[in-house]
Amino acid sequence: MAELTTLKLSVVTPDRSILKETAVESLVLPGAMGQFNILPGHTNFITTLSHGVFGYRVNGEWSIAFLRGGFTQVCGGAVTVLAETVEMANELDLARAEAELQTLTAKLKSVKAGSDEYTVLAKGINEAGSRVRAARKKLH
16 A cells, blocks of 8 residues: 555635645644644544644645634545634734734733633633734744
């Protein structure tokens, strides 16, 4: 049996289809326990996705995006990503993302640790930081 050198990647959100069976060399997705890689020959599985930086490589070049939640399935060399939202790096406004991160960080300083508002703001800061990294085209 021939060794797989690419994966067929499809990425779909409720609003649009971003990729359809595109040959990719590898991809990085945000999981509940952090980022994980998928390479050709990966075992079949299904998992949930968190928010974070998402990237895929074609011809040695990375395309980077911000992804918010969803699921992924790897089956027989095909990867399907069903995401709540995907914003490609070139669609993101870095200045706006940085301003949002600064605003949330400033608000967090005036909120009692452990409160519901603190939890919501901390999650927002984490998400805003991921959006900034995606806008800067950084996987980590």
